Amino acid sequence: MKQFESFRDFYPYYLSEHQNRICRRLHFIGSSLVIVMLSFIIYTQAWIWLLLLPVCGYGFAWVGHFFFEQNKPATFTHPFYSFLGDWVMFKDIILGKVKI
Template identity: 60%
Template structure:
């Protein structure tokens, strides 16, 4: 008999709002290492964006998706052992990345 706590729970097909989605998003990021990889990717995105704007080196903008999603996907595939929510909920997941970073930096959730 399998332990039900190890089974992935199916997500609802639709969410009425981001507020409804965010608890699901956090549950998909329960692993500390995975969350920290997300934070690294998000902070790297901000750093690259600032550098591109300051230096007007616009080709750096091409690196943004690789920096942001690269770290996050490593977290999902190797530590969470789940598929990124980005595949099913791209806009809410993008928003979730930034809200989760804000919540970690303000102490609302564990860093």
């Protein structure tokens, strides 16, 4: 398992694990749904639905990795950096820095 001294060092590796366009799209869909669901949960105060957030977010991402990217998600080896990478990539997609 490769070690990283900082997120700055990790993020290029993270992007290299997301070269497949469908995988990146599935990440974007999952992250978007997490934002929508979290907004709904806060608005309705239906806190039990918080349990579905990881299923939604990671479910789409893992389908992208296992079936399209054909690699293991970085979540298994670098959980914190991977979680942060998901949101930085989401932002970079919105800003047009990463193509979907």
